[in-house]
Amino acid sequence: MTIDDLKALIAQAEFHKFLKMDVLDLEADGKLSIRLPFDESYTIFRKAGAYHGGIIASLVDVAGAMACSIVKGHPTPTANLRIDYLKSPARCDLYADAEARRVGRGLGVADVTIRDENGTVYALGRGTFNTADPRPVG
Secondary structure, three states, X not given: OOHHHHHHHHHOOHHHHHXXXXXXXXXXXXXXXXXXXXXXXXXXXXXXXXXXHHHHHHHHHHHHHHHHHHHHOOOOOEEEXXXXXXXXXXXXXXXXXXXXXXXOOOEEEEEEEEEOOOOOEEEEEEEEEEOOOOOOOO
C-alpha cells in the first residue's frame, strides 16, 4: 500500500474527514506517522484548549488500524482498543506514530504513541484489529 492508497482509504470515512488528519510517512512493514493539526473543535474546554480524550482515542484507533491495513492491503476494523493517557495536550498539533506488531490471517496488533512536535508523549495505545479479508469468498 502506498501513501496515496492510505490517504484515499482514510478519505473514504466521514469521521476521518472531521479529524483532518495528514499521513506523513509509511513503511510497508506497517509503520506510519499521522499528524492531527490542532482545531478548537477537538477541545473539551475551549478556553483551556485541552484535547478531548475521545479525539486522542480516535487518533490511536485510526493510526493502529491503518498500520495493519498497510500490511494487509485492505481495511482492518477495530476489535479492541486500550489507551493510557499520560498527560493532557493543549493547543498543539498531535502526531500518531503507529507500528504493526503482529499481523495474522484473522487479527493484527498495533502500538501507537501520541506525541507533539517536540516529542512530549501524551498517550500510548494498543489496538487489536480484524485482518480477515473483507471480500466475499467464492
